Amino acid sequence: MTTHRTAGEEGPRPLLNRRLAEFGTTIFAEMSALALSTGSINLGQGFPDTDGPEEIREAAVRALRDGRGNQYPPGPGVPELRTAIAEHQRRFHGLEYDPDTEVLVTAGATEAIAAALLALVEPGDEVIALEPYYDSYAASIAMAGGVRVPVTLRPHGPAFRLDLDELRDAVTDRTRLLLINTPHNPTGTVLTRAELAAIAELAVERDLLVVTDEVYEHLVFDGEHVPLASFPGMRERTVTISSAGKTFSFTGWKVGWVTASPELVATVRSAKQFLTYVSAGPFQYAVAEALRLPDAYFDGLRDDLRAKRDLLGEGLAAAGFTVHRPAGTYFVTTDIRPLGETDGFAFCRALPERCGVVAIPNAVFYDHRDEGAPFVRFAFCKRVDVLEEAVARLKSLAP
Template identity: 75%
Template structure:
């Protein structure tokens, strides 16, 4: 065949870095701090709620296309309780197969070829693929390292808007940088969106993992409710990433558009899980604050270990990821590659730890080259072992031996 099999819009999108690095972790017996999933399950009562739904025959057949009413009502109540945002569960809430599908369906529904989408760089890798599949053009505005965090230059954001700009794709708390946009930054972004009549997709899956400051949905700012789709996720909040249940909230015309696209993707999914998560969203506030405090302690543990090992550390304000700078290690003479992708491929063999090179989240590969991302949503003993391994001299791990001091690492 002379014509490539893969749609040209997806040329350049191969196997995700997460699959590659997880396979390398398995092959070397390395601790996997690459892919962002917890190594413990969420609340026992929520797991039991799934079992109860299965036994009671709730969700074993196709659920309603928009999601089961119980979950849509719980999502609506959650938004009202935490943020004072009121959404009609019958027309302004849509349940999706995880946040990734919600974002993809929104991009496919709202964009035309020739439209431009502005997103912050670095960006979660599925954003690029979703924008490409829609036929729109991705425009990135960098978050630049500044002290111990990454910051947004609002003048650069404003300069990126053109007559072709249709949509802003935001992510706060931000993966992978850990940045949490401030009230002032969000207010100016909201003014920009209103001034240029832009739509906004706001990825807020880490809403309950803000350690410094507060989570402020951009939909709560003046003029933004009618132009914003907010995306949430049960996987990140309740540590059930395998259930793949997310949701989209917004004004009815926006949600209706997303539903039109979504019905031809998965149509529906996870019926019994939806009933269980309706109960999860009604857990007392102490669950959410305790979840945040536990992750904050893990953040401190890993950041301290990375500093002790010689990395530069950007302390995340939110999410469960920390970005590390490899340049101090390289300058100190550590015998590892000086760019992030090669460094991450060597680290499982030399030190038994897997991270993700931040360059995969950048269009400007040079800007992302010095940085790598670690996930700290792991047991404290795993994070302590990680720190010990990173501080130790390099060793050679034979690929394929699967050696590990703990089979669950």
Template identity: 60%
Template sequence: MAKVSFPYGLSLLFMSVVPGAWRRTAAGAGLLSSDGAVAPTIFAEMSAAAARTGAINLGQGFPDEDGPAEVLEAARAAIANGANQYPPGRGIPDLLSAISEHQRRFYGLQVDPEREIIVTAGATEALTATLLALIDGADDEVVVFEPYYDSYAAAAALAGATLRTVPLRAPDFQPDLEQLAAAVTDRTRIILINDPHNPTGAVFRREVLAEIVRLAEKHDAIIVTDEVYEHLAFHAPHTPIATLPGAAARTLTISSAGKTFSATGWKIGWVHGPADLITAVLTVKQYLTYVNGSPFQPAIAVGLRLDDSFFDGAAAVLARKHEILGAGLRAAGFDVLAPEGGYFTVADATALGGADAAAFCRALPDRAGVVAIPLTAFVSDVRRGEYSGLIRFAACKRVEVLEEAVSRLAVLRS
């Protein structure tokens, strides 16, 4: 069993309120520009471009449709019935039970709702609290798959860890197992995976998951898995890595309600795993948001208990949206790398003069009235050249919005 220790991460949490310490930590995470100002992200830049030009924003991954009526009504009822004050620190008991039931129902996982689950302010807080809790110091390493969701590097830096990356290369975005084995060493504290994967849309093959478990056991590492797109895998049911032999005792599983129920603004997430690891995470989490989303917690409990038809339908609807987007991108001259799950489609713009994807994306709002994000926003500086022509488009929009977007993109072919 991987050891549980968290004083260094906890000390960094308190250091972060000190301006000098915050600046050193933030600079290491790439959060500050060279002049010490907060560095703007490509996401903020592209959203501002959408507002300035009236472009359709396929850059950020948020739906433009509400989730199931039962879930929305449950939130309204909770507010009306007074669920407006602090909930319990671990989460309201009904949601903890619903998460446990969900994991058993879909995956056969047995999770103690009282000791092995924490409700968090979305998956991002779950991830940050986990790394702050479990990183011992600068000698610890966090292995991630690259491209990676941008908060992974920031959270690792805030926790004082060294980030080591394993590339996922087009067209299938699966890791090379030899490169993975070389990256995981006795200094590896955490192997962090995102499956289905943002931004590539890949779903990790069984042999990849098995190798992660083998390496974690060999090097006594903790597996942290971000599974927010778990119900949005298109070709086969999602396989949590915690279901593999030997994995559950060293795995912290993170998910959230935002993607599944089209409620990204509610920020209701959770993390579950062995009780001692969860206690360590809770020790940090209580000094971040403390608690959150009191009226949304009972609503998400309702959502997690919806019929299978809802979950099957959510994946099918999103897969159809990807088909519409992919067909339009191909018609516009992009080379499309069809996703296996999640919100995003990756396309290669090289044939359209987009070998520099960042420059292509900056010109796209004025040129075609559409916003997208270069994949280089999700990679380290040393690997930018390997992903230079690739662009991420969000498919989680209304069908008519996607149809209008691909109609606008047709101008690129002319």
């Protein structure tokens, strides 16, 4: 294959769009391949190793057999799911949304994030994101031509915390949008009401749009999840994103959604319709049933994962890591410096051979790589016996 040369350039033009030049194969693919090649326990990627509720899986089977969703579903999502999403927002958060004009179904939260940023951000616009950040944020901002402005969460006692003064100082006349993730991946931080109120005041004062990634909304172990859209002045400027994958343990179904004002939903839909157009037809009907499960399901999921967090966290501490106790999500972040290590990449690449466990270096989630260098993320959304075996293997690291 040949490439052509652009006027004034030396050598052939690269095939990959320059906006994506910094993004190669993801660390998740690299570490998952390493897990397979070494037979290691994969605590790197955040997916459960068991399926979600049997009745929800059967709901998908019924939809397939009944011919519901086997052809193109409506662009905004099937009415049954949009109604269920609106009911969910009212039931859990007291937020009222019109299912016909204020709800949009997407191919997981990842597409929702991409569509929102592509729709709302123009070249040169600054987007503030909390660092470390989910890796698709950086790629989506780049594809939109935006300028990524990280505001770093730093360890403060057992948790990572947001410096509100640093956030305020990061806003300039070029800032278009705040990209907020709570509960936060990878640190497990859950922003408090006071922190969210300060973010809301800043957004209103500076007339900023906000995109919130709330996919771990039901996985809060300490504290509470409060949607940013519930604060004064925020409903009309906030695109709220969530999904079914983390809440119902069907990550492969890729059913996500946006809730926002009619104007914002229409704007995001303008971009989304040229990405997947539609997806996951039969699964949309199943997720509509899942969102109506009784409170006991959501409570049980949270309690189960809290126990798994504690099991893995205690095992990591016993192995010599400094453990930053997550208030939410699937993940626990550790500091490897007590083990005499400082390079998370080198540590994670060597860990499978050392003790048969795979983790993810947090530095991949940072622009400021030095800030994230000593931190390593482990996923605890696995079976208890898998976590117990991982803990037993990690004991060999203890100084």
